[in-house]
Amino acid sequence: MSIAARIERLPFTRFHWKLLFLGGLGYTFDGLDSAIVAFALPMLKSQWHLSGPELGLLGSATYVGYGLGALLSGWSGDRSGRRRVMMSALAIYAIGSLLSAGSSSFTGFFLCRLISGIGAGAEATIIAPYLSEFVAARYRGAFTGALTGFYSFGYVTAAIMGFMLVPPMADGWRWALALTGFPVLMLLWWRRALPESPRWLDERGQTAEACRIVGDIEESAGLAVGLTTTTDRGAPSIRPVRDLFAPNLRRSTFMSWAMWLAITFSFYAFFTWIPTLMIERGMTVTRSFGYAISIYFAQLPGYASAAFLTDRLGRRGTVALFMVAGAISAIGMAASQTPTEVLLFGILLSFFMNGIYAYTPELFPTSLRARGMGLASAIARLGAIASPVLIGWLYPLTGFPGVFGLTTLILLSGATVTLVFGPRTEKRPLDDEQAFARS
Secondary structure: OOHHHHHHHOOOOOHHHHHHHHHHHHHHHHHHHHHHHHHHHHHHHOOOOHHHHHHHHHHHHHHHHHHHHHHHHHHHHHHOHHHHHHHHHHHHHHHHHHHOOOOOHHHHHHHHHHHHHHHHHHHHHHHHHHHHHOOOOOHHHHHHHHHHHHHHHHHHOOOOOEEEEEEOOOOOOHHHHHHHHHHHHHHHHHHHHHOOHHHHHHHHHOOOHHHHHHHHHHHHHOOOOOOOOOOOOOOOOOOOOHHHOOOOHHHHHHHHHHHHHHHHHHHHHHHHHHHHHHOOOOOHHHHHHHHHHHHHHHHHHHHHHHHOOOOOOOOOHHHHHHHHHHHHHHHHHOOOHHHHHHHHHHHHHHHHOOOOOOOOHHEEEEHHHHHHHHHHHHHHHHHHHHHHHHHHHHHHHHHHHHHHHHHHHHHHHHHHHHHOOOOOOOOOOOOOHHHHHOO
């Protein structure tokens, strides 16, 4: 019985719940780090006398780091192992967050956010491929959907921290940033006992270690330990990244780029700027931050709905549905005239801005999974980098209609590409290379 077959027969155990919790906390801190900057920007604008484009550059600094981190994470994850990348990424993220809290200049803040973004981008890229490789196909969609749903807890926490800490104190934004870094040190300690992915170990010829890890999980589930050859065959050569563009994979590769680009551009354009845009429309800082709590909170049922639908409508159908619904919500934002309308359509747009993390790891085989997801994530960060700067330039010229009209167009384009070119991946074995060739 192969390592993959032994994993596929596993029930969902306490070990998998532990993976969900510890992996999800990483996504929580990633979301917290990304969102908290949105609440610091209005304060930095007034304290450092920044223009709209300068503010957009600070908003983009994290996402430049995300792109670099995603590329490094994908490259290292397939070569050095998923776990090592995950732990290193957390440490880099914590350092960057703590340093940014003490920044006193535009340049210093930009560089610290860049460092934090490298760690957060590497963490966000590696965690879904890493943890999904422990889970049988029949649970994988719901597991990955629930895992990425922890992002929403980070955004809600950021909104609450921004509301409670930033307006009352001149240096409240510093405290908010510092508080995003300290809990990561605790998470590093909790994660120290997590094993390496047995699928990756088996792929790299370390079958004996993979057998030991899977055997421990089988015993904890009350199953008889399966039999697999334990002779290490030595590490095979690493498949070149050009294999992502081989005939059997290039369609998935290019589709994943377009899908991620559409989602991340729209997501970060919205969440980075929404507190500032509401202030520009005449709301007080306190009221805009209070509205942001409600808008960010809508991600919780949004992620839960995506996790519920991903095994019912399929990965591709769920992603496309949420993109189209997000585009409709963006039209509502563009037409909003009152604070209540902004709040309503902001909640709807927040609800539908998710779904891609459950789909992407299944697009690539184990030997290329981290690099496939890392490259898609890195390409997508071009949208995340460009969107805060573009919105900073576009809003004074076109207002809400221009900003959210552009969001609508991008989301509809992404949904179309996903439906036309995205393969169906439900219950496809993660290790079956011929299944990827047939797709």
